Amino acid sequence: MTGSPKVRRSWLLCPVSHSERVSDAPAAGGDVIVLDLAEFVAEAGKPAARESLSELLVPAKSTGAEVFVQIDPELMLADLSASVWPGLDGIVVSRAETPEQVAAIDAIISDLESRRGMLPGSVELVLCLETALGNHNGYEVATASSRTWGLSLGRADLVMDLRPEPSGEIHLMQYLMQRLVTLASATGTVPLGAWWRFPDRGLLATPANTLAAAQRGRAIGFHGSFCVQPDQVPPLNAGFTPPESDVAAAHGLCEAYASATASGTGAVVLVDDRVLTPDIVRQAANTIALAEACSTRDRSKAAAVEGIPMPVP
Amino acid sequence: MASTPRRLKRSGLTMPVVTPRFINNAWHRGCDYINMDLEDSVPPRLKDVARNLIRESISVVNKGGADAVCRINHDLMEADLNAVVWPGLMMVNYPKAEYAHEIQRMDGIITRLEAERGIRPGTVEIGANIETAVGVANAYEIVTASSRVMDFGGASGYDMSRDLGVEMFVGFDQFVYGKGEVELAARAAGREPHAVPFTPNITGSVSDPDRAFAEADAARKCGFRIGGGLHPAVVEPQIRGFAATDDEISDAMWVLQEYRKLDRTGETWVQVDVASVDREGSPRPMAADSYLGRHRVIDRYEAARAEELLQWRSRCQERDQEKAEAVARVNAAEAAESPG
Numbered sequence: 089m090t091g092s093p094k095v096r097r098s099w100l101l102c103p104v105s106h107s108e109r110v111s112d113a114p115a116a117g118g119d120v121i122v123l124d125l126a127e128f129v130a131e132a133g134k135p136a137a138r139e140s141l142s143e144l145l146v147p148a149k150s151t152g153a154e155v156f157v158q159i160d161p162e163l164m165l166a167d168l169s170a171s172v173w174p175g176l177d178g179i180v181v182s183r184a185e186t187p188e189q190v191a192a193i194d195a196i197i198s199d200l201e202s203r204r205g206m207l208p209g210s211v212e213l214v215l216c217l218e219t220a221l222g223n224h225n226g227y228e229v230a231t232a233s234s235r236t237w238g239l240s241l242g243r244a245d246l247v248m249d250l251r252p253e254p255s256g257e258i259h260l261m262q263y264l265m266q267r268l269v270t271l272a273s274a275t276g277t278v279p280l281g282a283w284w285r286f287p288d289r290g291l292l293a294t295p296a297n298t299l300a301a302a303q304r305g306r307a308i309g310f311h312g313s314f315c316v317q318p319d320q321v322p323p324l325n326a327g328f329t330p331p332e333s334d335v336a337a338a339h340g341l342c343e344a345y346a347s348a349t350a351s352g353t354g355a356v357v358l359v360d361d362r363v364l365t366p367d368i369v370r371q372a373a374n375t376i377a378l379a380e381a382c383s384t385r386d387r388s389k390a391a392a393v394e395g396i397p398m399p400v401p
Numbered sequence: 402m403a404s405t406p407r408r409l410k411r412s413g414l415t416m417p418v419v420t421p422r423f424i425n426n427a428w429h430r431g432c433d434y435i436n437m438d439l440e441d442s443v444p445p446r447l448k449d450v451a452r453n454l455i456r457e458s459i460s461v462v463n464k465g466g467a468d469a470v471c472r473i474n475h476d477l478m479e480a481d482l483n484a485v486v487w488p489g490l491m492m493v494n495y496p497k498a499e500y501a502h503e504i505q506r507m508d509g510i511i512t513r514l515e516a517e518r519g520i521r522p523g524t525v526e527i528g529a530n531i532e533t534a535v536g537v538a539n540a541y542e543i544v545t546a547s548s549r550v551m552d553f554g555g556a557s558g559y560d561m562s563r564d565l566g567v568e569m570f571v572g573f574d575q576f577v578y579g580k581g582e583v584e585l586a587a588r589a590a591g592r593e594p595h596a597v598p599f600t601p602n603i604t605g606s607v608s609d610p611d612r613a614f615a616e617a618d619a620a621r622k623c624g625f626r627i628g629g630g631l632h633p634a635v636v637e638p639q640i641r642g643f644a645a646t647d648d649e650i651s652d653a654m655w656v657l658q659e660y661r662k663l664d665r666t667g668e669t670w671v672q673v674d675v676a677s678v679d680r681e682g683s684p685r686p687m688a689a690d691s692y693l694g695r696h697r698v699i700d701r702y703e704a705a706r707a708e709e710l711l712q713w714r715s716r717c718q719e720r721d722q723e724k725a726e727a728v729a730r731v732n733a734a735e736a737a738e739s740p741g
Contacts, residue, residue, distance in 0.1 A: 103669070127669070128669050128670070129669065130667045130668065130669055132667060133667060219589075220585055220588030220589040221589045223585055223589070224541060224585055224586065224589035225589075246700075246702040247702075248588065249624055249702070249705070249706065250623075250624075251622060251623045251624055252622070252623075253598035253599065253619060253623060254598065254600065254615075254619050255599075259598055259623045259624075260581060260584060260585075262577065263577055263578065263580075263581030263585075264581070264585075267581070289698060290698070290700075290702070292698065
């Protein structure tokens, strides 16, 4: 698994301007709640949304979710000033495009952390490469700040106006997804996304389609995805958790490999018509570790619901 | 949102300028542009002859309203440009583009020729086509090398397949990476990507009208606006494939109507139950594009697409009218000249 072992499978976007959406969000059971100032808040509602934000951070964590705020980089100073308060786990940068922009965001956050009694470097960044320029500059953007934890294509299908091909695949997205997963691996960050297909649009889909998109997404290297509706959260959590059958198979591979190497068979082992190499076994061990981390994360959220404080793993 | 090109290029025929019957008949094919070729379809021994034909051929191919375009040779750039940049030429197609300095050199030569030959500065566009791995690697630098680059694409086709050593006619997209890089570079530079969604072609046919329609239809639905081909049989299907249908226009009008309502609410998006708004006499949503079967999302992205589609239809109609009038003028002139 690349980067941090933090389990962040589901990222529920909630417009800060909609108090009922925000207050209902914790009940959805997401790993992360993203309080949105950028995409789903009308221009006229932004000042009021910013004013209310600091009071929403702690209540949003009532069921054990982490809390990020999505900002508009064109309004970075106002959005960050409203967002960076104790209790904030990170910032999602919509339409991230240039390294200079990310460096400027990093500097503002550092200043706010210092002035507001927060641990330096505690606020992480997830960068949404939603524009063509942002994707083109992906490597430079991803390495512009040590705070960057994750990369996503966000709503690139809408922002870049990418539409379904006759096959049902969204034009250019397979290329962009592979590019993002490669960039994330190269920069030690975590790729976030799901493999959406028509008629899904803009992170919006039925629960069944969301589950399928998450499962396909996990298969090509994503670790979690954003979504818009609360009913998409359970399928994202499920889709990005290794299924029990995979975990059982992984245990079987690890045990067979351990047994075979202990008996002196060598580094490459044939077990049940499969060749096992150290890389394959490491991949299996990663699956087991991820499943355990997901399980721990779920127990932590369940404890939070019961009112038992537990640290986020 | 799809960016609309300065001049419409829904359909175009590429033809050797040394073949008089192609050139003389091109004007009534109904194309948006005619691409007079100096490159692959002209043998080396005829390059000089071909160059000398371009100036007079410009007015032959564009008399029916088509724009005149010329594909030059990568390795004979300066000589070719001197022969083709004349009043009436809309664009120079540059094949096998590999480095930004090639485009910058072209720009300089074209700028000089425009000045010397009384062509308004900046008139002649450059179409840069990527056909090698080196071109893919330098895509962004190439597309941003000159503001004349208005048409940018490639990373597929015969030359690319030969450069990469891959097969040409297969049932899957063997050029995903290169095409992605080129399209991303065009989009990042704010230029019109010359691309189409992948549709399998295992026969290599260049004259199949059904395939031409399917490809143009898919391209339009993906937001692309540029087509072209080699055989007259594909012109009409391409024009038809790039045309917005009546249902799509009705849908676009409905989307804008709903978006205007949304704008007054302070919300940024809404899901509309399609069944509840399907009334006779009003713009209607298209069920086929529905989300969750019966709901449609209305937001700024859908509104932008709808707006672009309405503008696209309007521009297509204007262009078709322009070409029809040009053809009518030619026919009238020929009738007046004919004896009896």
